[in-house]
Amino acid sequence: MKKLLILVLLFGTLQFVNTKPSVAQDRVAKAPEQKLGEGPYTQLIIRGVTLIDGTGAPPIGPVDIEVKGNRITKIQTVGYPGVAINAEGRPKLEANGKELNCEGMYLMPGFVDMHGHIGGSQAPFAEYVFKLWMAHGITTIREPSAGNGLDWVLDQKQKSAKNVIVAPRIHAYTAFGMGSKEKIVTAEQARAWVNENKAKGADGIKFFGASPVVMDAALRENKRLGLRSACHHAQMDVARWNVVKSAEAGLTSMEHWYGLPEALFTNQTIQDYPLDYNYQNEQHRFENAGGLWKQAAAPYSEKWNQVMNQLLKLDFTLDPTFNIYEASRDLHKARRAEWHEEYTLPQLWTYFQPNKRAHGSYWFNWGTEQEVEWKKNYQLWMTFVNEYKNRGGRVTTGSDSGFIFQTYGFAYVRELELLRECGFHPLEIIRSATLYGAQALGVEQDLGSVEVGKLADLVIIDQNPLANLQVLYGTGAVKLSDDNKVERVGGVKYTVKDGIVYDAKKLLADVKKIVADEKAKTGFVLKQPGME
Numbered sequence: 001m002k003k004l005l006i007l008v009l010l011f012g013t014l015q016f017v018n019t020k021p022s023v024a025q026d027r028v029a030k031a032p033e034q035k036l037g038e039g040p041y042t043q044l045i046i047r048g049v050t051l052i053d054g055t056g057a058p059p060i061g062p063v064d065i066e067v068k069g070n071r072i073t074k075i076q077t078v079g080y081p082g083v084a085i086n087a088e089g090r091p092k093l094e095a096n097g098k099e100l101n102c103e104g105m106y107l108m109p110g111f112v113d114m115h116g117h118i119g120g121s122q123a124p125f126a127e128y129v130f131k132l133w134m135a136h137g138i139t140t141i142r143e144p145s146a147g148n149g150l151d152w153v154l155d156q157k158q159k160s161a162k163n164v165i166v167a168p169r170i171h172a173y174t175a176f177g178m179g180s181k182e183k184i185v186t187a188e189q190a191r192a193w194v195n196e197n198k199a200k201g202a203d204g205i206k207f208f209g210a211s212p213v214v215m216d217a218a219l220r221e222n223k224r225l226g227l228r229s230a231c232h233h234a235q236m237d238v239a240r241w242n243v244v245k246s247a248e249a250g251l252t253s254m255e256h257w258y259g260l261p262e263a264l265f266t267n268q269t270i271q272d273y274p275l276d277y278n279y280q281n282e283q284h285r286f287e288n289a290g291g292l293w294k295q296a297a298a299p300y301s302e303k304w305n306q307v308m309n310q311l312l313k314l315d316f317t318l319d320p321t322f323n324i325y326e327a328s329r330d331l332h333k334a335r336r337a338e339w340h341e342e343y344t345l346p347q348l349w350t351y352f353q354p355n356k357r358a359h360g361s362y363w364f365n366w367g368t369e370q371e372v373e374w375k376k377n378y379q380l381w382m383t384f385v386n387e388y389k390n391r392g393g394r395v396t397t398g399s400d401s402g403f404i405f406q407t408y409g410f411a412y413v414r415e416l417e418l419l420r421e422c423g424f425h426p427l428e429i430i431r432s433a434t435l436y437g438a439q440a441l442g443v444e445q446d447l448g449s450v451e452v453g454k455l456a457d458l459v460i461i462d463q464n465p466l467a468n469l470q471v472l473y474g475t476g477a478v479k480l481s482d483d484n485k486v487e488r489v490g491g492v493k494y495t496v497k498d499g500i501v502y503d504a505k506k507l508l509a510d511v512k513k514i515v516a517d518e519k520a521k522t523g524f525v526l527k528q529p530g531m532e
């Protein structure tokens with residue numbers, strides 16, 4: 001059931017969620033209580049960094065940053081590049097204060113992963129997922145569906161807030177209908193569930209689609225209550241309820257891309273499904289999705305502009321999760337990513353393999369034809385997302401890891417790279433990953449940029465991430481040294497959350513051990529599909 005539920009979360013329909021309310025809450029082990037980071041300090045001075053503050057401002061340095069407790073209290077420019085820093089005029093270390101010498105390093109706000117499922121049967125340890133996120137600088141996540149149960153997520157959220165577990169800050173968006181004893185079919189039932197969800201302490205709702213009467217009532221009530229929402233517009237309901245309808249009823253963010261091409265149809269009203277199509281056939285589902293954008297209104301056409309401008313007017317957030325579909329256009333790249341050997345759990349690897357019974361494992365016969373179609377699909381999708389950003393729209397970064405050969409943390413960095421491919425400047429990408437994420441969650445007063453008064457959630461790395469986003473991968477980037485040696489550079493050095501400094505490489509070492517221990521239990525050896 002848990003496996004089914006998780007699958008439903010990514011690809012599914014509302015029926016499961018409504019008719020099978022019981023959730024196996026013991027499938028994913030909660031993170032152990034442990035204190036790995038150092039701090040918070042009465043005074044922490046991070047010295048000599050080049051600051052990328054998340055607002056869109058260019059890098060500046062050297063800068064000293066002072067943190068007291070969990071708040072940023074001072075940001076001071078202390079010199080010029082290429083010349084020694086004059087010690088005069090730098091923030092002074094107080095008794096019991098701590099200095100972190102980060103000269104030559106880059107410092108950014110903590111990253112926000114807007115689409116972070118905390119494991120499932122394919123990743124049954126929250127510690128594994130949390131540490132991969134934290135090791136990649138992700139200090140805030142939105143849990144889109146509360147897949148392990150709302151109480152489970154709220155427990156981890158509270159423990160993260162108290163820093164008794166190593167985990168990002170958590171925003172819990174319950175799958176719509178979860179826990180309901182009956183299928184929600186009326187507006188009254190929808191409103192009642194939405195009120196109950198708020199009373200239970202959820203931060204929002206994740207929708208997958210429903211009848212227009214239910215979607216309309218639930219979205220309006222949720223908005224009236226001041227909560228936020230996300231929606232994966234699944235194919236089973238999208239013909240009667242698309243992204244524009246959701247946005248007009250009060251949805252705050254759309255996930256993935258489904259429901260957007262459908263809002264852009266001018267020559268048809270339904271996706272051009274082949275006549276032998278079956279939604280339960282994963283290859284049908286994903287193969288035909290690859291031809292969807294070309295059925296929508298052409299970029300910059302009247303309809304395309306009209307839909308985009310309507311979404312902009314509603315201050316609507318796009319959370320594209322480009323990475324989670326990347327295997328559709330380049331299966332080999334996703335499948336052979338170098339981090340799988342040491343960082344992908346055996347359960348996760350097994351889950352990724354082709355299987356008619358597993359959602360998202362749709363490569364029954366996936367080759368050149370499907371990949372080329374998907375490459376073209378991406379071009380049209382990316383054109384929309386980039387122009388949405390250019391017209392002032394908010395685009396955020398969500399990974400949706402745990403499916404389709406995408407491993408937690410690593411996949412988030414890939415998402416940043418795919419925004420670069422869209423046409424975003426790296427500074428626009430960092431803003432999407434930080435300030436825009438915080439805005440979309442409604443926490444920009446405290447998070448999302450490096451500014452005095454905000455909480456100290458920071459990412460520190462000894463390479464320039466703007467020059468090559470790949471340095472953010474836990475496995476680093478490849479670089480040839482001046483004396484012709486192949487080296488690995490980068491990987492986040494420190495992740496600071498709530499004023500606590502974590503050694504990101506140490507977190508990765510912990511993850512490596514979790515994976516190695518799991519393999520040792522069963523003698524698991526990672527092999528490519530179909531290889532003996």
Ligand SMILES: [Zn+2]
Nearest residue numbers: 009010144400
């Ligand atoms: Zn998802």
